[in-house]
Amino acid sequence: MSTKVLIVEDEFVVANGLRLVLKQAGHTVCGIATSAEEAEYAAEKYKPDIVLVDIRLNGKRSGIDLARKLKATDVAFVYLSANSSQKVLEEAKETQPYGFLVKPFREKDVLVALDIALYRHQHNIETKLRQEQFLKNQLADISVEVKDAVQGVLKLTRLLQPHIPNDLIVSGRRPAPGEICTGFGYIRTGTDEYEPIGNDELTKIAGLTPNFFFENENLSPEGDAFIYNSDSPHKNKQPNELHRRLFDHFKIESNLIFPVALNNGNLVNYFFYSRRRGAYTIEHIALLNRLKIHLKEITERLFSGRTMLHQNDQYQPETEPVTANSGFENIIGTHRLLLAALELVRQVAPYNTSVLILGESGTGKERIAESIHLLSGRNKGPFIKVNCATIPLSLVESELFGHEKGAFTGATEKRMGKFERADGGTIFLDEIGELSTDMQVKLLRVLQEKEIDYVGGTVTKKVDVRIVAATNRNLEKEIAAGNFRLDLYYRLNIFPITLPPLRERKSDIPALSLYFANKFCREFNKEFKGIAESMLAEMFAYNWPGNIRELENVLERAVILNDGKSELTLKQNLNDKVIEATQLARLTTYEDVKFAQQEAEREYIISILKKSEGRIRGTNGAAELLDIKPTTLESKMARLGIKRDDYLSQTGHL
Ligand SMILES: Nc1ncnc2c1ncn2[C@@H]1O[C@H](COP(=O)(O)OP(=O)(O)OP(=O)(O)O)[C@@H](O)[C@H]1O
Structure with missing residues (x-):
């Protein structure tokens, strides 16, 4: 398929070299831009399928600045880089590119990176749509079943966490003049643990007098959704006194405010706070806007009529414990890189999608695979582990798919393989990068046809198995070296989850x-x-x-x-x-x-x-x-x- 590519590169020789490689492979180069400004103009005009962005560019803005813009508008991009420093690479990684190409490029690497980036981008869009639909259904359920605001906001918090990560969430009705402002929320204390925080605590924490809410009507801003990031202070809208104090107390770096107008004219604001810099983007606001009908329905139920919170309302502990059975009980750690990975686990677990867990040896890939199983609808079924590195090559096929009696020397009886054992559950294929290319073809068939063949047998069996694979190898490098099949990579890499090494989460x-x-x-x-x-x-x-x-x-x-x-x-x-x-x-x-x-x-x-x-x-x-x-x-x-x-x-x- 011909792909429309925009090249953003200020070195003519490099840009031209790329153009020739891409043209020869049948792609269309819709433009070559030499600065971020030119690139934005070209992206708007030509609507490329993918943008190749040099990290260092002429002009004031770098390739990373451009990438942030591309990401916000859902345009796929791959970085081109030479000898960038660790700091620059870290910054680049934060923008979640679909790939990195290091200069000088090999033709094959360029084409593989492009292929993989496009595939990932497409899947990302599909996964996002599916997740969003799932989220809408769950929000609709909450609006029907929830009885009071305290419980309702907790449910909402849990549901929104993977999509709008926050360390503190506060909801509050904007008061009429002279009326008290009622705010309460939840502070996140663990992976799936929250502690309620009411009006009194909020004032106490912020070191304010109880009258503060009476004296300051303008605590909840009116109007549009708003993002505040500590590193890019907004000139017009500074956080108000209460927010400033909460920022200090909870070490907050970013804040997103989303207003929901009720039928009775009241306005309820949802405040999301994060300890991470630049945690919120216009994408989050766009998502909340898409969910607005559902949020309004819930908010109507929670904040108007009998369920509304009043000044004297006390937090009543839920009958169900706040710490739900999260599926992450044995996973220790609260570093944001780990939590981000766990959020992905929670998102993907309910689907049958294959998952590829990436990470160095000993980072907890097996534990994460178990969590995916526990959080899925298959958790009553088996969880079967296979370490592809420890099975002797000659036995891999029969281990995975089973064998008939007499299929080979030593096969004294018929034996079921791991796939069949995992029927109705999950199979965890650890160290998938160790599979021979022959076995990769056979695995691909299982993924595509959902059926297995016994070694030495003639009958094909259907199996209902979810595949979770893991590797500590760089599969993209293995593909370029001819050791790993691109089609299998595509099938497995539908939903990659990367686990951070311990040195990056020392806290x-x-x-x-x-x-x-x-x-x-x-x-x-x-x-x-x-x-x-x-x-x-x-x-x-x-x-x-x-x-x-x-x-x-x-x-x-x-x-x-x-x-x-x-x-x-x-x-x-x-x-x-x-x-x-x-x-x-x-x-x-x-x-x-x-x-x-x-x-x-x-x-x-x-x-x-x-x-x-x-x-x-x-x-x-x-x-x-x-x-x-x-x-x-x-x-x-x-x-x-x-x-x-x-x-x-x-x-x-x-
Ligand atoms: N977050 C965590 N909390 C507690 N224990 C953990 C955590 N992550 C990993 N472990 C423990 O660390 C050890 C290594 O984890 P695991 O076997 O899941 O890593 P792995 O990435 O699959 O390793 P390999 O690549 O070598 O197969 C295990 O004993 C596991 O229980």
Whole structure:
């Protein structure tokens, strides 16, 4: 399909090179702009399908400024960059581009990036439409079922959170002259946890006198929706006194105000506050405008007539706890990058859409996959995990799809594959980047046809399985290198969720450390006396290449080597984690021995896997040699972090 491309690049040679590559591939270059201003004009005039934007541009405005504009009008863009600094790249990433092309470009990379960007953009639009419809249906449900404003605003808050992220939401009816202003809302205290905050608390927090609301009629602005960002103060509209104080108290950086006019002439304002700079954009206002009919219906019910909140209304705890069963119970952390990923999980979970979880090793991809399953309508069905890196290549097909008796040597009986086991539930394909290209073709067929073929069989079986895949590889690079199929990538990458590495969410280190410390103290039956400041400080300074799994291991060691009478301290140098022989010699308690055993067990299993040439199942497979069930061996391997690479390099021919 020919695509209309706008190139925004001030170096003529680069721009012309791109133009030739694109033309040869059958695309139409609708213009070459050399500044942000020219690009805006050309985008408006030619309506390109995609814009290739150089990050550094001639003129006052950079490519990133232009990208923000393109994003607000839903135009797909890919960055072109040379040697940009980390800071610039971080800033560029915030605009959520559909791709990055680093100069000098290879022709193949340009075309693959373009293809992927267009596909993602199209899917984004479809997903957004579906989500919006879903949201409208849920809002309609609230307006029918909700009985009082306190409960109603909580439901509304939860529903809107994925779409208009906020740390504090306040709703308030604009008072008539001389009337009191009633405001109340919810402050977010966890992933899906909120605490109510009423008029009294709001005044107390803001350090205001109770009469403040009487004396200041103009607390709730009248008129249009309005965005305030701390880094781009609006010249005409400054936040009023109450807002300024709330900003200070809650460390708020952005605020969005959305008014809803009621039939009786009253005006109710919804105030969204975020601790993130520039959290709100005109896209949020556009969404609220599209939802306005539904919001008005709910607001009519909540803020007029009998359900209206009065000055003396007290917050009555809900009969259902405020912390709902969120599906994220075992996910620790409140960093905004993690919360953003969890919001995506919540959005996609109800659909059958395939999800691709991206992130470095140990960032929690498996946990996220479990949450998707738990939050979906399939949660009564099975959740089957497959680690594509630990299954010997020769057995991948039968592991996934099953085999008939006698299909190959060692197939002594018919065996069901993981896909069939996952029927009615979810299959989690971890390390999908490790699948051979042959297997990728077979997986594609399951995705497209929803049916499987047993190895050695003739009958095709229908399966109803949702696929969640994960990888720590850069699949786009793998595609360009010919290792991963573009069509499979398209199918899997319908809804990508990227998990941040621990070094980018260090504020979660204390909470995670406490969680693991408590867990291991319980497990080893030791008393928990806290974590030493020095240990926390070192953990903050460290880069965490192994992410949360590595943090978990560090805490396990600290607990094992702790006497149960003092604070946990680091028992290793984080930059050199190999335990010295002298340290091992000091392991004298039962737990110390257990720890040493674990290390030994890992080594032993790896040696057996080498002996079985990587085979887990069947005659002379590692499970048989160890005299344990293959599934037990697989879970041991996962627990001990044994990957195919650990025994592959030695056996050579696997
Ligand atoms: N947010 C979290 N809160 C608590 N524990 C977590 C969190 N994220 C991950 N963990 C724990 O960290 C360890 C690693 O997580 P997980 O196995 O899900 O990572 P992964 O990204 O799938 O790793 P790999 O790429 O190596 O398969 C697990 O023990 C998991 O329970």
